[in-house]
Amino acid sequence: MSSYRRLLLIINPKAGVKKKESTLTDIILTFSDHYYETIVCFTEAAGDGTRLVREHMDDSIDRIVCMGGDGTLSEVIAGCRRYSWDKPLGYIPAGSTNDFATSLQLPLTPVEAAERAVKGRPHRHDLGSFNGRHFIYTASCGIFTRASYETSQKVKNVLGHMAYVLEGIKEIPQTHSYHMKVVVDGHVYEDNYIFVSICNTFSLGGVMNFDEKTVDMGDGLFELLLISKPKDISQLRTIINALKEQKYDTPLVTFLQVDQVLVNCAEKPDWSLDGEKAEGQENCEFSVIPGGIQMIY
Secondary structure, three states, X not given: OOOOEEEEEEEOOOOOOOOOOHHHHHHHHHHHHOOEEEEEEEOOOOOHHHHHHHHHOOOOEEEEEEEEOHHHHHHHHHHHHHOOOOOOEEXXXXXXXXXXXXXXXXXXXXXXXXXXXXXXXXXXXXXXEEOOEEEOOEEEEEOOHHHHHHOOHHHHHHHOOHHXXXXXXXXXXXXXXEXXXXXXXXXXXXXXXXXXXXXXXXXXXXXXXXXXXXXXXXXXXXXXXXXXXXXXXXXXXXXXXXXXXXXXXXXXXXXXXXXXXXXXXXXXXOEEEOOEEEOOOXXXXXXXXXXXXXXXX
């Protein structure tokens, strides 16, 4: 075994659609075929992804691989950043929506993703910092946001990303807007917004998609999307068409590339960071960490 390298596999057993029992064995065999001795750890509660990195990370670990949803990956990345682990990180998507995996064009078959985690090429990706908390692909608030952390895991596992759509539709009749001041490069955008997202992805909740020519996950910039509250059905249609066609030439939708953002909102709305709840604050600060994580795929 002396010729083997050591791999830490962090698994969220509750994430996503239930896999066959043989999957974990097949994954470990895949790692073994590439001369990795696998240490398997399971998360049990929020924050465990970060904790497990801290408890098991040392110089003997050559690779960390996360198996779970985007929220689990975000926790593992937070641990890597906090404890200065900068070797390649692999990802086996097993969540309900897997936005980030979709952006990376990762296979959704666990064994194929495991193969990429040991045979792939390393890539530097930007990270976001939101009030000091790291996230990898989205910080958002408003409509559809609560669905990411309030929909039960059982419903997510059964319905996948459709669960987010259905829960979001429930919100539409009671859609609440937030009066916000959003400061970018000294320019203030002020309005009543029903959705705000600072993201670095091609897909949001399986509901919104962004042009691959616009988004570059390693360019030191995130994308800011602001959607103002429509006053009538006609304006709502305008917003839907703008998002569908990715043509944001409407005063109801603002789309910018940013590296720093300040958001002020007296109502302190809660945010979703990679699908996990973040308590609202009156003043929120965002910044990009260029090349903050090294992913392998």
